[in-house]
Amino acid sequence: MKLTYCPKCQAEMIEDAWEEISELSDGSLQQEIIVPAWVCSEFCGYYERIIH
């Protein structure tokens, strides 16, 4: 298994899903679920999309 480290806090990255919430111009929120992604185990906010 590939093991990577968060460039922000050097914690291990875990393979997970990441939800990205963005605000649209009309003020409504749109939730995008990014699957799969490497997510920082400290949940500092860093993630990396896994491209197969």
Ligand SMILES: [Zn+2]
């Ligand atoms: Zn981190």
